[in-house]
Structure formats: structure tokens, C-alpha cells
Amino acid sequence: MNIENLRKELNPEQFRAVTTIDGPLLIIAGAGSGKTRVITFRIAHMLDSGIAQNQILALTFTNKAAREMEERVKELTGKKLQNLTISTFHAFGVKILRKEINKIGWRENFSIYDDVDRNQLIKDCARELAFSADALDVYKVGNLFSNIKIGRWNWQSANDQYRTLFDLYQSGLKLYNAVDFDDLIGLPIKIFHEHPETLQKYRERYKYIMVDEFQDTSLQQYELMHLLADKNIAVVGDDDQSIYSWRGANYENILMFEKDYPNMQEIRLEQNYRSTETILEAANGVIAHNTNRKSKALWSGNGSGKPIEIYMPDNESAEADFISEMIQSISLSEKRNYDEFGVLIRANTLTRAIEESFLEHNIPYTVSGGTSFFQRKEIKDVISYLRVIANHDDDINLLRIINTPRRGIGRKTLEEISSVATKTGCSIWSAINTLIAKHNEFFSAEESTLSSKTIADLESFVSLILNQRSAILSGGGKNLAKKVKAMVDEVNYMDYLMCEYQKNEKAARYKFLNIDTLINSIEMWENNPDNFDTGLYSYLNRITLLSRDDMEDDGHKGKVNLMTIHASKGLEFPVVFIAGAEEGIIPHARCIEENDGNIEEERRLFYVAITRARHKLFISSCQKRRKISGIVECTPSPFLDEIPAHLVKYHEPQGEVSTEMAMDIIAQMKAKFST
């Protein structure tokens, strides 16, 4: 696209943002200001100006955003762009580690631990240090460790008593040749510090760097970016949409950027192309209550549109039915597809009532966020096999599968093996092999603490892993999906599931299906022509970073989108419902507690929710809600009062549907079916 076309397509600020390629650039992009468009046009423009694709690095926050951006750039340029790097920070970290991790003492078949694995490792370490079980909240300690690693907290402010545990945890990771999520950023930084020549290599390669959702980068991510980028760095963000501080997001990075790159230029995108003036004014009214922000004047030229409707249903199922019925009626009266609706909630637990109602009303929907597909037990089991096959020293995954399905290796045996492993400072896998060798050496002697039967069980486990390893790595890593299927058969995993869920056939079938989905997704992945490395390692490196969202191949076409507000960032819908707008939910009680009563981030979250809507916004707040403790009275979220009153209309529940209206709806349905 030539310059003149760009000038036509973009407003003056957007045009400047797209065409300013050299030097540091800070783009403050308000909600709905065409941010994604600017980024994709900017990349396309760079390519047009003759910059090589492999010199460009674009870092995003979620896989979804990365994928979308890549697709749009490809569409825009009509090129294949195989050497263009658009990825999340974490995926980029993996990419570096795969090449460089041997410089700091890991092997390149390292495992990546998710939270579940991490917590398991912490538990094991705690046991070794004889922490009393009730004094240890693994969940909390895991978060503590993460916060330490990403530089949000340090030991002075945190609890010093966990320091030895932390050290043991760290050495455990190294012993098992594993890294956790935070290491995916932290270890590349370590490598760059210790090996300046390696850093230099990457600096020379990535001459043009862009960071999306800059307000959500952590100190650690900022450091990585800062190490890599010397001059041509563009960051795009909006401090009002910073909603990840609990994960280390540090929107003061914006200030730091101004300091670290003093010759930077700043561009503000303040025209909102998304929402009606009513919706935007409501959002502005809410966010104005925050004191700690860059002031901005977001405006829209889209006309005032319809008022925001607030509804106060009796309880969560009434709320869910209200949403379902509203969706059905609007989709008929305004001829909208189901995928034009977004239903936003603060917490995953709130989806249940809504999902039930959707099912009852036959409304197709997708839920995004929530427990990752890869955290489901059955999927984790299969992946654990693959991880152990790739990396025998991965104790956490080995322990997960050594007796799943049952193969006679129980607690006592494992305690025995663990103690050998601890004493000699080796992994469980090598301990097992030591014990087997020892047993065979002193075949009849007392020396061996394990029975011959146990030894035989262990031996068959070891050969299972070794056989699968040579099968899966054979043939240059081709046909991974097929081999994984063979492996699942070989270990009789399906029988195990049947057995385990005898009483609940539905659950068993569901789990079966999940494994099928997994295998299909592997197949899709290896058949993707853009994918050059279809081996086991490459697969494993990739999947830990994926969430459930990234798995769905049938897409969201024709389905209502149900998701958390966090997951909705960057998206927009013509019609949006915000459900559960109650005190204690948004702002979330727990959050207020932890943040010393600072509700600004919760307000930003509410702001993000409002600004997802294009034409019409509904907000509902239940009068009562069922919680674990029983039914509790609710009060509406204080944020509702911050919406200027003249924009709001309270929704009155209609008694019965008037006959006239019912006839009308029936007529419309008939019309719909007859076409």
C-alpha cells in the first residue's frame, strides 16, 4: 500500500504512528481507537519500505492476539512471511531458550512447568524440608515465588521463612531439567547478562521491535525488551486498560520508557471508532474516578445510540434467563447473528448459571478462558508421558504417570526411590535405574530393599518409556499424532478411564473425546504447511503456553461469546452484557483485600468491559446470589453509580409477553425457518 493510500485509510495520528518507523515511539491508544489496525498497517508499511521480515519482532500478550495480528498482516500484504516473528513474550522466551539454554546448564529438551506442576514441585520440596502441611498454603507460596521471580516483590517485603524452600524449588527445577513460566522470561535475561555476545546476536537480528499491550508488561518483560531494543522500538498501550497488575503488570513502565528512551516520540490515538457516544461517555465517566492516570480525551463520532440498560434480577438464574431471552429477541428483531453478542463476567465461576440457561434456550455459545484444555487431568496425563519420553529427568511428570494407569508401583516403593534420589542428588529416573541395576547385581542379597516383583514392575515401566521414545523419535519425528495415538493404546489409557469413571459414563466419554481432540490437534499442527519442525520437542515447547482458546478449530462462528472480562480485552461486540455487576464481584472482594482497598484496577476492569460494546450495553446486578455459603443478599456494584445517570435506563421486567408481541415473534420465527 502506498503512502497516499495510507493517508486515505488512516486519521492523521494513526498515519503518523504507522509511518514513524525509526526511533523510539510511544503510542497511547485509547479503547477502540484502531490500535490493532495501526500495528498491522505499521508492520505492512515496514515491509513495503524494504525492511526484511526477519528483522521485525512483534510481542503481544496472548496467543490469540499474536495469531490475529499475523493473519491480518498476511492478508494485508498478501505474502507468506515465514520469517516474521509475531509472538507472545513467553513464546519468544521459549524460542530463545531452545537455542541457548545449554549456556546456563539446562539441556535443550527441558520441560516447561505450568502452575499445577509448579505447585506439585513445591509440595514435594516442602515435604523434604519437613514444613508442616497445614502451615503451608501451596497456592500462596506458588504466587509468592512467581512474584519474586518477575520482580514484583522482593524478599524484604515478602516472607523470609520461605527462602530455603524457594532455593530448593529452584534447584529442583534445574535437577529435573525443567523451567517454570516465569523462567521463560527470566532465563533469557540471565543468558543475555552472562553472554553479551549472544545478546549482541539477537540485537543485530531484531532491528525493529514492537510491543503490544505495553501497559501489561511486567518489570521482567520490560527488562527483556530493553535489553533487545536500542533504537527502533515502538510500544503501544493504554494505562486505563492495565488489568494484570496481579501478574506483575507495571504500567509505570510507560514512565520508565520515557526515561530510558529520552528521544522518543509520543502519539495519542483518541478517536474511538467502536462505540456509540453513550457507551463511550459512560466509560469516560467511570474511568474519570481514577486518580492515577494519564488524562485523555477519548471521543467518538458514531452518534449517541441507545441508552445503557441496567437490570436487577432476583438471582443468578433469573439473570441468566434474562440474558438468554434478550439475546433471542434482539437476534430476531435486529437480525443479528449469535456471534455478535458478548457476555462478560468477572470470574469463571459465574459462567455456570449462564451456560445452563443457554443450553436450555438452545443458544449456541463458546466459553473462552477458564481452565486450560491442557490442565485437564486426562490431557495432562498424556502430555506427561510425552514429557517423560522427551526428558526422563522430569520428576514431576514421571511421578504423575508412573502408576497411571495402575501398574503396581505404590506409595512405599516411590518413597524408597525418592529417598535414593535425594541422597544421591539425582532424578527419580536415574534412581530407578540404579535400584534395578543394584537388584540385579545382588540378586538374592538383602541389599535390595525392593521385592523382585516391584523391580519387575519398574523394569517394565522403564522399557515402556524407552520403547515409546524410540518409536516417537524415529523417522525424523514424522507422524507424531499417529504415534501418540499408538502410545495411548499401548498404555491402555482408555481402559483406565473406563475403569476410573465406571459410575459416570458421561464423564468418561467426555474425557475420551478430549483425548481425541488432543490427537486431532496434533495432526492439524503437524500438517500445517507453515510448520517446519514437527518433532516431539517442538510440540511440547509449544503447548504449555496454549490455553483452551487456542484449541478451538471450529471457531466462534455463530456462537454467543461468554468470557471473563480479562479474556475480552482487545475484542469488541455489537451487543454486550455485563453480568454479576455486584459489590464483591466487581470490584472483587478479594482483590480489594489484597490491594489495601485500592480499587483503581477493578475500575479499569469495569472500564474495559464497558468499552467492548459497540451499539448496545446491558448491565445486570442480582439482588440475591447463591454462593458456597448459601444464598446471600447482594448490593449493586458502586461503579454503576459512576455512570452518568442520563445515559442509563432501568430495565423493567415485562410481565407477560403481550399477545401481539408473541404473535410477532412467532411470525418471525416462521419466516426464518421457511427460508
Place this chain on the structure above:
DNA sequence: CGTCTCCAGGTTTTT
């Protein structure tokens, strides 16, 4: 020594 069964707890947001 391994397995089965029953019970309690759930953890806000995600890479």
C-alpha cells in the same frame, strides 16, 4: 504394600 472409597474444599483474573 497397593488399591479403593469416602470426604472435604473450591481459591479472581492468565502466560
Place this chain on the structure above:
DNA sequence: CCTGGAGACG
């Protein structure tokens, strides 16, 4: 509803 853990049982 689902998972992980503790304790009984074979």
C-alpha cells in the same frame, strides 16, 4: 462438579 488426600481394606 471435580480433584486430591486420608484412611480403611484386602
